[in-house]
Amino acid sequence: MRVIPVAGRDSMLLNLCGAHAPFFTRNLVLLTDNAGHVGIGEVPGGEGILKALERAISLVVGTELGRWQRTLNAVRAACGGRCGAPQHQVTNAAEESVLRQPHEINLRLENVIAAVEAALLDLFGQYLGVPVCELLGNGRQRDSVPMLAYLFYVGDAARTDLPYDAGTGDDWYGLRDREALTPQAIACLADAAVDRYGFRDFKLKGGVMAPEQEVEAAAAIKRHHPNGNVTVDPNGAWSLAQAVAACKGQGHVLAYAEDPCGPEQGYSGREIIAEFRRATGIRTATNMVATDWRQMAHSYLLGAVDIPLADPHFWTMQGSVRLAQLCHDWGLTWGSHSNNHFDVSLAMFTHCAAAAPGDITAIDTHWIWQEGRARLTTEPPRIVRGKVAVSDRPGLGVEPDMAEIAAAHALYKKVAAGARDDAMAMRYLVPGWTYDPKMPSLARG
Ligand SMILES: O=C([O-])C(=O)C[C@H](O)[C@@H](O)C(=O)[O-]
Numbered sequence: 126m127r128v129i130p131v132a133g134r135d136s137m138l139l140n141l142c143g144a145h146a147p148f149f150t151r152n153l154v155l156l157t158d159n160a161g162h163v164g165i166g167e168v169p170g171g172e173g174i175l176k177a178l179e180r181a182i183s184l185v186v187g188t189e190l191g192r193w194q195r196t197l198n199a200v201r202a203a204c205g206g207r208c209g210a211p212q213h214q215v216t217n218a219a220e221e222s223v224l225r226q227p228h229e230i231n232l233r234l235e236n237v238i239a240a241v242e243a244a245l246l247d248l249f250g251q252y253l254g255v256p257v258c259e260l261l262g263n264g265r266q267r268d269s270v271p272m273l274a275y276l277f278y279v280g281d282a283a284r285t286d287l288p289y290d291a292g293t294g295d296d297w298y299g300l301r302d303r304e305a306l307t308p309q310a311i312a313c314l315a316d317a318a319v320d321r322y323g324f325r326d327f328k329l330k331g332g333v334m335a336p337e338q339e340v341e342a343a344a345a346i347k348r349h350h351p352n353g354n355v356t357v358d359p360n361g362a363w364s365l366a367q368a369v370a371a372c373k374g375q376g377h378v379l380a381y382a383e384d385p386c387g388p389e390q391g392y393s394g395r396e397i398i399a400e401f402r403r404a405t406g407i408r409t410a411t412n413m414v415a416t417d418w419r420q421m422a423h424s425y426l427l428g429a430v431d432i433p434l435a436d437p438h439f440w441t442m443q444g445s446v447r448l449a450q451l452c453h454d455w456g457l458t459w460g461s462h463s464n465n466h467f468d469v470s471l472a473m474f475t476h477c478a479a480a481a482p483g484d485i486t487a488i489d490t491h492w493i494w495q496e497g498r499a500r501l502t503t504e505p506p507r508i509v510r511g512k513v514a515v516s517d518r519p520g521l522g523v524e525p526d527m528a529e530i531a532a533a534h535a536l537y538k539k540v541a542a543g544a545r546d547d548a549m550a551m552r553y554l555v556p557g558w559t560y561d562p563k564m565p566s567l568a569r570g
């Protein structure tokens with residue numbers, strides 16, 4: 126078992142926590158079995174997860190593949206005491222900005238389990254000659270998985286001395302590295318993403334401008350793509366009153382609202398989102414207030430969330446599919462959150478969604494911000510007509526490209542310290558900027 130931290134390049138994407146720095150990090154697990162097959166898993170970056178995975182090596186090496194659940198239980202038991210209680214998932218950087226102890230926070234047991242689980246499932250699928258989705262839940266439920274165009278406001282990287290790529294040309298590869306702050310610019314990004322990847326579903330990362338401006342940007346996307354589903358996600362930045370004022374009557378624009386508001390005045394985020402849902406009649410999604418089974422139970426009892434975004438990186442692959450089955454049986458809609466990731470995670474998302482029964486919502490992926498400038502597998506899954514085809518190849522269906530992984534590891538060694546410090550990058554645009562979970566990051570006037 127090898128644990129390899131890697132880094133990739135990013136655009137200057139704006140969010141509630143500031144601006145993405147030019148680099149992000151991830152942790153890879155590679156498992157080699159005694160037949161010489163290699164299984165791979167990818168999870169968020171960070172020292173905490175890296176160290177926990179390194180400690181798990183002795184629990185994994187030498188175990189039998191057929192007893193993969195037992196191996197995961199051993200890692201769970203060993204790691205459980207050290208990993209923190211679940212925290213809501215905004216970004217690694219959000220929590221880092223607030224707490225400034227990145228190595229001590231955001232270590233969730235599920236992140237560690239998910240990395241080992243993905244690599245074991247990859248190996249087990251290869252051994253049995255079946256794709257991973259056949260080993261999850263009730264097996265494969267679909268042949269392709271809808272993905273959404275995850276759009277962001279983009280900062281002007283030329284105002285920094287940070288090594289962002291410079292965008293040239295008016296297609297997706299050019300536009301994704303150029304400033305986009307207006308509804309018109311966001312709609313152009315949507316057009317370029319559709320031209321390259323054929324999306325029918327769109328999400329705008331909010332928490333940057335005033336609530337009405339962000340709904341106006343969503344409306345601009347909808348005008349350009351009237352048959353598309355559009356959502357906005359301010360990561361809980363809006364007060365209930367602001368969220369209701371911005372979204373009420375906008376059901377023709379918003380297919381659903383993701384974390385439109387959060388905890389306030391002594392009420393939990395689940396309670397407040399339930400009030401938003403009743404007040405507006407707009408469906409809600411979350412990756413902040415229903416991120417584990419206990420939160421999920423409260424959320425369901427309150428009628429807060431229609432679409433839990435069960436990211437396998439913090440629900441585990443089996444947990445994510447288990448939640449998909451529950452959503453199907455209970456009349457909810459399953460989706461997945463994402464964070465900056467490489468193509469191994471794209472394959473992990475795809476297999477979970479492939480095993481999710483019934484109607485699912487198009488899943489989040491940040492891959493469009495990385496696609497074309499980084500890959501860790503020889504042939505990354507492709508987004509075509511807004512979908513990724515479920516591979517018939519055994520395991521995850523991706524082959525690690527060891528030369529690319531070595532290069533991404535070398536980049537990690539160079540840049541890890543400053544990667545995904547969103548506050549640092551934002552200070553180039555707004556000197557002295559600090560994170561406030563209830564203030565848009567840019568439009569604070
Ligand atoms: O849906 C979400 O909340 C996310 O995708 C969280 C991410 O960290 C996003 O905010 C980002 O990449 O800036």
Ligand SMILES: [Mg+2]
Nearest residue numbers: 358383384412
């Ligand atoms: Mg979200």
